[in-house]
Amino acid sequence: MSSNVTKEEVERVAELAHLNLTPEETGSMVHDLNAILDYVAQLDQLDTTMVEPLAQVSELNSASEARPLRDDVISPSLDRAEVMSEAPDSNGSFFRVPKVIER
Amino acid sequence: MPSETTQRSNYLEKPKTFAALREDILSRRVKAADLALSYYERIEQINGSLNIYLNLTRDRAIAQAERVDDAVAKGDPVGPLAGIPVGIKDVLVTRGAPSTAGSKILKGYKPPYDATAVSRLEAAGAVVLGKLNCDEFAMGSSNENSAYGPVRNPVDPERVPGGSSGGSAAAVAANLAVATLGTDTGGSIRQPASFCGVVGVLPTYGRVSRYGLIAFASSLDRVGPFASNVRDAATVLSVIAGQDPSDATSSTAPVADYAAESDKGADGLRIGVPEEYFGEGLDPEVREQIENGIAALKTAGCKVQPIALPHTRFAIPAYYLVATAEASANLARFDGVRYGYRSPSSNTLSDMYSHSRDEGFGAEVKRRIMLGTYALSAGYYDAYYLKAQKVRRLLAEEFLRAFADVDAIVTPTAPTAAFKIGEKSGDPLAMYLADIYTVTASLAGICGVTVPCGATKAGLPVGMQVLASHMNEGTAFRVARAVEAAQVQEQGSSCNSASQSPRGSQF
Numbered sequence: 001m002s003s004n005v006t007k008e009e010v011e012r013v014a015e016l017a018h019l020n021l022t023p024e025e026t027g028s029m030v031h032d033l034n035a036i037l038d039y040v041a042q043l044d045q046l047d048t049t050m051v052e053p054l055a056q057v058s059e060l061n062s063a064s065e066a067r068p069l070r071d072d073v074i075s076p077s078l079d080r081a082e083v084m085s086e087a088p089d090s091n092g093s094f095f096r097v098p099k100v101i102e103r
Numbered sequence: 104m105p106s107e108t109t110q111r112s113n114y115l116e117k118p119k120t121f122a123a124l125r126e127d128i129l130s131r132r133v134k135a136a137d138l139a140l141s142y143y144e145r146i147e148q149i150n151g152s153l154n155i156y157l158n159l160t161r162d163r164a165i166a167q168a169e170r171v172d173d174a175v176a177k178g179d180p181v182g183p184l185a186g187i188p189v190g191i192k193d194v195l196v197t198r199g200a201p202s203t204a205g206s207k208i209l210k211g212y213k214p215p216y217d218a219t220a221v222s223r224l225e226a227a228g229a230v231v232l233g234k235l236n237c238d239e240f241a242m243g244s245s246n247e248n249s250a251y252g253p254v255r256n257p258v259d260p261e262r263v264p265g266g267s268s269g270g271s272a273a274a275v276a277a278n279l280a281v282a283t284l285g286t287d288t289g290g291s292i293r294q295p296a297s298f299c300g301v302v303g304v305l306p307t308y309g310r311v312s313r314y315g316l317i318a319f320a321s322s323l324d325r326v327g328p329f330a331s332n333v334r335d336a337a338t339v340l341s342v343i344a345g346q347d348p349s350d351a352t353s354s355t356a357p358v359a360d361y362a363a364e365s366d367k368g369a370d371g372l373r374i375g376v377p378e379e380y381f382g383e384g385l386d387p388e389v390r391e392q393i394e395n396g397i398a399a400l401k402t403a404g405c406k407v408q409p410i411a412l413p414h415t416r417f418a419i420p421a422y423y424l425v426a427t428a429e430a431s432a433n434l435a436r437f438d439g440v441r442y443g444y445r446s447p448s449s450n451t452l453s454d455m456y457s458h459s460r461d462e463g464f465g466a467e468v469k470r471r472i473m474l475g476t477y478a479l480s481a482g483y484y485d486a487y488y489l490k491a492q493k494v495r496r497l498l499a500e501e502f503l504r505a506f507a508d509v510d511a512i513v514t515p516t517a518p519t520a521a522f523k524i525g526e527k528s529g530d531p532l533a534m535y536l537a538d539i540y541t542v543t544a545s546l547a548g549i550c551g552v553t554v555p556c557g558a559t560k561a562g563l564p565v566g567m568q569v570l571a572s573h574m575n576e577g578t579a580f581r582v583a584r585a586v587e588a589a590q591v592q593e594q595g596s597s598c599n600s601a602s603q604s605p606r607g608s609q610f
Contacts, residue, residue, distance in 0.1 A: 057322070
């Protein structure tokens with residue numbers, strides 16, 4: 001997995017992550033990502049061909065039982081006015097955002 | 104005649120145990136409301152120099168304390184934490200009270216609900232004094248990544264308190280709260296507890312609800328307590344633990360009386376000491392203190408044996424891939440639409456997302472989002488993210504095998520004592536290595552307690568990490584109590600001891 005992340009790759013990943021990096025930020029990100037990826041490359045020393053990935057640990061924990069899905073019952077949600085009052089821009093019912101489609 | 108204020112602050116000169124405070128409150132020698140006011144006076148005097156609290160919840164605290172006082176006056180039953188002043192890490196949301204996660208992007212955000220751990224504390228009678236500083240989105244090992252400035256270590260203000268729950272550890276160390284809540288994703292409770300000389304608890308994954316915890320890495324994030332002693336930390340865990348319908352990963356396993364568990368003593372427990380945690384990079388002064396602690400466990404009747412955890416050295420790389428991948432997904436929600444900061448300088452939706460995020464997030468958060476996005480992106484997923492998850496299984500299984508032979512595992516909590524502010528902040532990789540002894544338990548989902556265990560020659564606290572298998576917090580508390588008892592004995596038995604005593608808070 002040894003890799004050399006280029007400036008172009010950093011720009012592409014920034015776009016995927018919706019980050020608008022300045023040229024200085026892009027430069028230091030190229031440096032930092034390469035340093036970190038060089039370090040994590042040591043995982044290649046481990047043969048994991050026969051190992052199943054572990055996404056979360058509940059399956060390892062014998063005290064944690066298989067849980068059926070909860071009943072589908074209606075319960076109160078958060079108060080709409082209270083939620084909307086924290087939005088940067090809202091008309092009280094909907095979040096307002098800049099124009100999505102130009103026409 | 105001393106003024107009322109002086110009397111109040113004299114009462115707080117030394118931190119008090121829950122038991123002592125409870126006796127004073129129930130016997131009405133001390134009113135819970137006065138106790139809260141005394142803490143606010145201390146906070147006013149000290150917080151400016153240490154930057155521990157970001158926001159105080161004064162009205163809420165006084166109202167809660169008065170409810171406790173009314174109940175006591177009427178002879179009504181009160182909860183196990185009645186009147187106990189606590190502080191909450193700012194990644195846990197509090198209804199109507201600013202909850203920032205240490206980030207500019209959530210400046211001034213007032214959530215519409217309480218985190219489950221917070222509402223359980225209040226239901227038990229605890230008085231929430233305010234919100235505690237931390238690394239932005241809990242990403243950091245020194246508290247230098249907070250958008251609101253670093254917390255200073257009360258033992259030595261030139262040094263970091265550790266991170267990311269630096270404010271939670273420092274608040275207990277400086278006696279600006281009796282107990283606090285923090286969160287731990289890769290060591291964020293244990294490492295700062297160690298640096299500040301207090302007790303910190305990593306509960307088993309699923310033991311405490313994550314509802315209302317602003318997510319960093321959902322398969323790793325845990326909520327846990329800090330306190331000045333093991334028994335009080337155990338008491339808080341019993342209050343906040345247990346199943347919560349709002350967190351599908353919370354366990355239905357019954358909650359023990361962990362304080363009572365901790366009273367059982369450590370005699371006969373089998374303790375494993377993994378050589379991999381005592382290798383290169385461990386400060387010799389830290390090693391010496393941990394070896395003293397292990398000797399104390401033998402004296403307490405523990406059977407100590409060496410064990411091997413050979414995959415340990417792969418934990419940091421696996422952790423930083425898994426954690427950043429999950430973070431990149433979790434932090435996608437901060438887009439300037441529903442809450443938090445929106446950049447004013449954008450005419451299109453897409454620009455609004457990216458400008459809000461770029462202006463709202465700090466450097467370390469961006470670095471981790473970038474690393475995580477990269478590790479998950481097409482062409483790299485198998486090599487990085489999937490590989491890390493496979494290594495995660497190897498690490499977890501290694502622990503399970505070890506716990507077939509031992510009841511608990513003890514290690515240093517961190518390779519060094521608290522470092523200086525600025526010492527590592529320019530080198531992200533050096534900072535990540537501060538978590539070298541804590542990320543293993545994070546990946547495996549097991550529980551642990553860090554307990555003060557001596558000090559360096561300069562008087563900086565050293566912490567011992569006690570790990571136990573899933574849902575065996577009681578065992579970890581028993582071992583930690585034995586280490587703690589030996590410390591107290593040593594500090595009591597004058598200065599001819601070879602071991603160093605920690606300096607304690609300067610405040």
